[in-house]
Amino acid sequence: GENVEQHPSTLSVQEGDSAVIKCTYSDSASNYFPWYKQELGKRPQLIIDIRSNVGEKKDQRIAVTLNKTAKHFSLHITETQPEDSAVYFCAASNEPQGGSEKLVFGKGTKLTVNP
Amino acid sequence: EPEVTQTPSHQVTQMGQEVILRCVPISNHLYFYWYRQILGQKVEFLVSFYNNEISEKSEIFDDQFSVERPDGSNFTLKIRSTKLEDSAMYFCASSEWDRVYNEQFFGPGTRLTVL
Numbered sequence: 001g002e003n004v005e006q007h008p009s010t011l012s013v014q015e016g017d018s019a020v021i022k023c024t025y026s027d028s029a030s031n032y033f034p035w036y037k038q039e040l041g042k043r044p045q046l047i048i049d050i051r052s053n054v055g056e057k058k059d060q061r062i063a064v065t066l067n068k069t070a071k072h073f074s075l076h077i078t079e080t081q082p083e084d085s086a087v088y089f090c091a092a093s094n095e096p097q098g099g100s101e102k103l104v105f106g107k108g109t110k111l112t113v114n115p
Numbered sequence: 116e117p118e119v120t121q122t123p124s125h126q127v128t129q130m131g132q133e134v135i136l137r138c139v140p141i142s143n144h145l146y147f148y149w150y151r152q153i154l155g156q157k158v159e160f161l162v163s164f165y166n167n168e169i170s171e172k173s174e175i176f177d178d179q180f181s182v183e184r185p186d187g188s189n190f191t192l193k194i195r196s197t198k199l200e201d202s203a204m205y206f207c208a209s210s211e212w213d214r215v216y217n218e219q220f221f222g223p224g225t226r227l228t229v230l
Contacts (some may be wrong), residue, residue, distance in 0.1 A: 046218050
């Protein structure tokens, strides 16, 4: 089955710097890659996702890149702010036509943005 | 904005007891999921449910676990005889059937503590 590896496990940056979190996946059939942000004691919330027919997607300060050949995808946060501090999870899914499938998550990255 | 809700927020039980965790998915969603997160670890898939039946389950979801949609709005996870290792945060999620976009929305979680 699918296995998702995520690095680093912790990341500390200064406010205003960029942060990059990387994930690799094992199943070449995976075609949907969401990123979730989880603040302490709260639910995971989707912040951005990408499908395998796209190489990059951007939403304001957040971008995700996907390299299907190498089976890795990355989350990029620019101009980080203290409120970006949270645990970020990548996930992969083999999303069939017209349906939903399980998400396989990475272990998470605890991002700390220092003021 | 509609949200997935879960009750209770925290459940404490004795080993060997049965527990039922409750979820109310977003009303027009058709796919339902249970995930769990042991403290400090990754979110793990347990089971997915569609059209009143299980569509996929993980190896964690053994005979001690069952799911039900008893009344068209609630979605429940039952653990028949809890073990210490069942202590975790349990998240319910739901998604809307859509040909191109299947974001999974997570509930706030139920923290299960087995003593």
